[in-house]
Amino acid sequence: MILLAPMEGLLDHMLRDVLTRVGGIDRCVSEFIRITDMLMPNRVFTRIVPELKTGGRTPAGVPVRAQLLGADPVCMAENAAKLAALGPEGIDLNFGCPAKCVNRHRGGAVLLDEPELLHEIVATVRRAVPAHIPVSAKMRLGFNDASRSLDCALALVGGGAGELVVHARTKADGYKPPAYWDRIAELKAAVTVPVIANGEIWTPADAENCRSQSHCDDLMLGRGMVANPGLALAIRSPGAPALSWSQLLPLMRDFFALVRSHVQPKHQAGRLKQWLHYLRRHYPEAEEAYLQLRTVNSAEELQQRLFPSIA
Incomplete structure (x- = not known):
């Protein structure tokens, strides 16, 4: 399975629409919807994820999982329940955003220093969302370092996340090469749900190396897919003609x-x-x-x- 990552301010619904027309992508994740202390009106959800108006899929038919970001378990759960009523393919929870403005307000990767809170957020959201709607989570290897990555992965899965995307860098690493794909392997071995590897996949060779080191068959593509819209197809069919x-x-x-x-x-x-x-x-x-x-x-x-x- 190959997923298309969100990229705030770049890989939004417009670029999702165009990139999924090329082929090779099985599912998209939306940019995060920031949850603070209020119940969001439906227009906020549909503005960021307009695919909610078309059965939760891009015009090319690729399902889109809507992503929430926040730190208050109850508020996250209430908004997740409201979002679920709009019929998304699933709900993803963001614990990976490295942006300083987000982290400063207790969102994204900063929560990786609080595995107990991660567990509580996921568990509260999972209870609030109908059982037929998947709940997944995205994390980095940690905030300042990777010492608690296993604790975080276990907390997220223990709370009810049915799938885990791991960006193979810490917040401190930002987006600087390399991505530490080998460190995902330990997390994958410790949990019982699918794990998707993410980070620094620019070419089919990168994808092969990532799969080998992370032990993950499933991948999430971000900047690599923006730079080369034919990347997912090239990963699926090595040697196939490139998108000209x-x-x-x-x-x-x-x-x-x-x-x-x-x-x-x-x-x-x-x-x-x-x-x-x-x-x-x-x-x-x-x-x-x-x-x-x-x-x-x-x-x-x-x-x-x-x-x-x-x-």
């Missing part, structure tokens, strides 16, 4: 159309250039386009110059 630039351009055009429909005009050009920046890693054409267009802030001009045949 000419095949990618219509997908980029469709993505930009979605951006122009959902994003404020002043931010539209930035969203396309943001994706181009990632694509530079895999496509020489993206490097050339990015260098030519990086100072262009007009959505109309970007449209005309990058997609002239449909402008």
